[in-house]
Amino acid sequence: MKGTRLGTLLAALGGLGLFVGTAAAQPSTTAELINELNGKLLYIAIPITLLVEVILIYTVLRFKDSDEAQPTKENRRLEITWTVATAIILVFVGVASYGVLASEDVTFTGDDIAPNEGDVHVEAVAYQWNWDMNYPQENVSALTANDVDHPRTQGIEGPILLVPAEQDVYITVTSRDVIHAIHVPELGLKQDAVPGQENTIKTHPLEPGVYQGYCAEYCGVSHSQMYFQMVVVPQDDYDAIMENQSGGSNSSE
Structure with missing residues (x-):
């Protein structure tokens, strides 16, 4: 029963990611840039959310009958791994966000307004x-x-x-x-x-x-x-x- 519920949750989140990738045409270049960035961030957030929830559920089920909490042991390999992984994620988020925010269709900073014919x-x-x-x-x-x-x-x-x-x-x-x-x-x-x-x-x-x-x-x-x-x-x-x-x-x- 628990496995079925977990499978349903995974399927729902996967469908959400698919929906983001197949969204309808955007009405403007500004909306296109912003929604594309939101989609990229969602692709990062979904696996992180799943990982955290899986660890949380495992911990609750694994230790629900424990009488006393045991102190954790130092694990340098694990600490280095999650530090590097977090840094990589933050760099990706920063680069993706800057690429959108630097676009004139999102943040216009120029002085030349309507420079081309038809503008x-x-x-x-x-x-x-x-x-x-x-x-x-x-x-x-x-x-x-x-x-x-x-x-x-x-x-x-x-x-x-x-x-x-x-x-x-x-x-x-x-x-x-x-x-x-x-x-x-x-x-x-x-x-x-x-x-x-x-x-x-x-x-x-x-x-x-x-x-x-x-x-x-x-x-x-x-x-x-x-x-x-x-x-x-x-x-x-x-x-x-x-x-x-x-x-x-x-x-x-």
């Missing part, structure tokens, strides 16, 4: 308790779903962050009043919005769709209502929408 630059301005999504390249400000006639914006209310698929997107985030934070979990995007400061994040959307965005810093009584939709559309649709909106001013004060 999109959005200024996301947070304030209590809403967002202005401005497009300085297109002379479009405070874009909302009501301004856009597109199938993906039907039924949406409030501000939208409209971007094309398969293009580099730079989002410069700031705040008019208190600290906010822009957060689009499905695309792996998160950045603080600080008054008097501009922080830029970069991504490359891969899949057209509508993705929920939030404010991720508590900013007052209506913080929970401070959300927006990030709408990713094909390039041709984006160009047509921006051509229609160009020159308009929809600033919401």
Whole structure:
């Protein structure tokens, strides 16, 4: 019976690892990098967890009837082994994490925003308790779903962050009043919005769709209502929408 339960546990954990390896296509390069790193760390964590649990179960069953605990004996070979193994694991985690964190699609540190033709630059301005999504390249400000006639914006209310698929997107985030934070979990995007400061994040959307965005810093009584939709559309649709909106001013004060 105990062997059956252990086998079921191993099968479940193995299935979880298989699921991580065969996950669906990612909606952005940022999410792809982050989820790939999480998968690698999970592959390390699963065998460690199994090893610890097996040792724990063995110890409980082996010594459950012992009257007195016996002192352990020094075992230098064992100590060296687990020290070296731990060091190898930490080096792997550090290298894998640095490889992701050093990517501009996760941590953008450059000064050149939208350097290539076709790149999109959005200024996301947070304030209590809403967002202005401005497009300085297109002379479009405070874009909302009501301004856009597109199938993906039907039924949406409030501000939208409209971007094309398969293009580099730079989002410069700031705040008019208190600290906010822009957060689009499905695309792996998160950045603080600080008054008097501009922080830029970069991504490359891969899949057209509508993705929920939030404010991720508590900013007052209506913080929970401070959300927006990030709408990713094909390039041709984006160009047509921006051509229609160009020159308009929809600033919401």
